[in-house]
Amino acid sequence: MIDFTLSDDQKQLQELARKFSKEEIAPKAALHDKEGKFPREVAEKAWALGLMNTHISTEFGGLGLGVLDGCIITEELAYGCTGMCTAMEANALAAAPVMVAGNDAQKAEFLGMLTAEPKFAAYCVTEPGAGSDVSGIRTLAKKDGEDYVINGSKMWITNASVASWYFVLAYTDPTLKHKGMSGFIVPADAKGITVGKKEWNMGQRASDTRGLTFDNVRIPARYRLGNEGEGFKIAMSAFDHTRPTVAAGAVGLAKRAMDEAVAYSMTRKTFGQPIASYQAISFLIAEMGMNIEAARMLVYKAGFEIDAGRRNTKFAAMAKAFAADMAMKVATDAVQVFGGYGYSEEYPVEKLMRDAKIYQIYEGTSQIQRLIMAKEIFDRA
Numbered sequence: 001m002i003d004f005t006l007s008d009d010q011k012q013l014q015e016l017a018r019k020f021s022k023e024e025i026a027p028k029a030a031l032h033d034k035e036g037k038f039p040r041e042v043a044e045k046a047w048a049l050g051l052m053n054t055h056i057s058t059e060f061g062g063l064g065l066g067v068l069d070g071c072i073i074t075e076e077l078a079y080g081c082t083g084m085c086t087a088m089e090a091n092a093l094a095a096a097p098v099m100v101a102g103n104d105a106q107k108a109e110f111l112g113m114l115t116a117e118p119k120f121a122a123y124c125v126t127e128p129g130a131g132s133d134v135s136g137i138r139t140l141a142k143k144d145g146e147d148y149v150i151n152g153s154k155m156w157i158t159n160a161s162v163a164s165w166y167f168v169l170a171y172t173d174p175t176l177k178h179k180g181m182s183g184f185i186v187p188a189d190a191k192g193i194t195v196g197k198k199e200w201n202m203g204q205r206a207s208d209t210r211g212l213t214f215d216n217v218r219i220p221a222r223y224r225l226g227n228e229g230e231g232f233k234i235a236m237s238a239f240d241h242t243r244p245t246v247a248a249g250a251v252g253l254a255k256r257a258m259d260e261a262v263a264y265s266m267t268r269k270t271f272g273q274p275i276a277s278y279q280a281i282s283f284l285i286a287e288m289g290m291n292i293e294a295a296r297m298l299v300y301k302a303g304f305e306i307d308a309g310r311r312n313t314k315f316a317a318m319a320k321a322f323a324a325d326m327a328m329k330v331a332t333d334a335v336q337v338f339g340g341y342g343y344s345e346e347y348p349v350e351k352l353m354r355d356a357k358i359y360q361i362y363e364g365t366s367q368i369q370r371l372i373m374a375k376e377i378f379d380r381a
């Protein structure tokens with residue numbers, strides 16, 4: 001049986017997130033964007049309401065909700081501001097490797113930290129010289145007695161300056177390429193970590209993105225996730241959990257852009273008529289609606305599959321790429337509907353267009369998602 005109805009619990013979550021987004025996120029979005037201000041107070045309120053860390057199991061203080069539930073919440077938060085949403089969702093990305101590969105002690109210490117207090121964490125894979133090609137990372141973790149000593153640099157790390165701990169991917173044996181990488185949890189107060197300056201990005205400026213340097217950072221071996229050599233697999237499998245949620249954020253942004261375009265097109269008149277009466281405009285909006293629905297269905301499918309315990313890698317990549325590309329187009333078309341005013345900071349659509357772009361880049365670019373889809377399709381044909 002197929003049923004597209006949300007459960008009563010899911011409807012309640014959606015309602016809660018929608019209200020929070022409308023009252024707490026949307027009114028502050030423009031200011032946080034202008035000042036590049038990290039949304040600590042907003043995140044603390046979201047945390048108190050149970051809108052963060054929702055997927056962490058109840059055993060470690062979370063709500064134990066599924067990925068699909070997380071997608072429903074994220075779409076609503078992103079509707080208000082994707083910059084703030086990314087700041088909150090970065091916790092989910094950092095937590096995912098721990099959920100996938102952590103032992104009970106690691107989960108209790110590090111996931112428990114996120115659920116006990118409104119704290120942040122960060123996922124550190126990308127480096128100045130390696131993004132899509134993860135095998136190009138140069139960070140090294142060298143075993144030294146009961147410890148590892150980490151040296152290297154990370155780049156574009158969301159939540160770098162506010163995190164209490166980092167998930168760090170490093171080589172323990174560079175000669176083995178992907179099979180020589182290991183994943184570590186590194187407390188942010190460990191000696192030898194330097195946090196770089198805040199990057200002034202095109203969009204999503206409420207989110208904090210920085211470089212990180214690890215200079216002889218010593219951590220106990222018990223902070224390694226899984227076995228040596230399993231780091232790449234752990235870091236990549238985390239995306240099966242998070243890409244559906246990131247895609248849901250893109251859907252939320254696109255829905256906001258469409259709603260803004262609809263409202264404006266009904267009031268703006270040219271040649272004596274509201275511009276909504278022109279097919280050139282109404283068809284643009286019809287396309288927006290159609291593509292938003294299609295993206296949401298893919299998002300739900302990707303979340304549903306992993307919640308059902310099935311491999312969702314293909315669907316997660318499809319949802320992420322489709323929703324990201326769709327959001328970029330919808331936001332660009334929304335600016336078009338606004339004409340000259342769309343290009344101005346006075347109206348919200350220029351921010352939506354700037355914010356949309358990063359969805360095609362972070363958590364794997366739209367090109368990399370296509371590589372994953374093709375591999376999944378050919379390998380499992």
Ligand SMILES: Cc1cc2nc3c(=O)[nH]c(=O)nc-3n(C[C@H](O)[C@H](O)[C@H](O)COP(=O)(O)OP(=O)(O)OC[C@H]3O[C@@H](n4cnc5c(N)ncnc54)[C@H](O)[C@@H]3O)c2cc1C
Pocket residue numbers: 090122123124125126129130131132133155156157158159201209358361362363364365366367368371
């Ligand atoms: C705001 C922001 C936040 C981020 N947050 C994080 C974070 O929290 N943690 C983290 O680890 N990283 C983070 N990243 C990094 C992000 O994941 C990378 O930027 C992304 O994976 C792309 O890597 P790159 O920038 O090195 O681009 P490159 O890998 O150099 O790619 C450049 C271009 O080439 C294309 N390309 C590369 N290889 C191929 C190929 N084989 N086939 C076809 N096209 C290809 C890419 O799609 C892209 O268009 C963030 C980035 C930004 C900008």
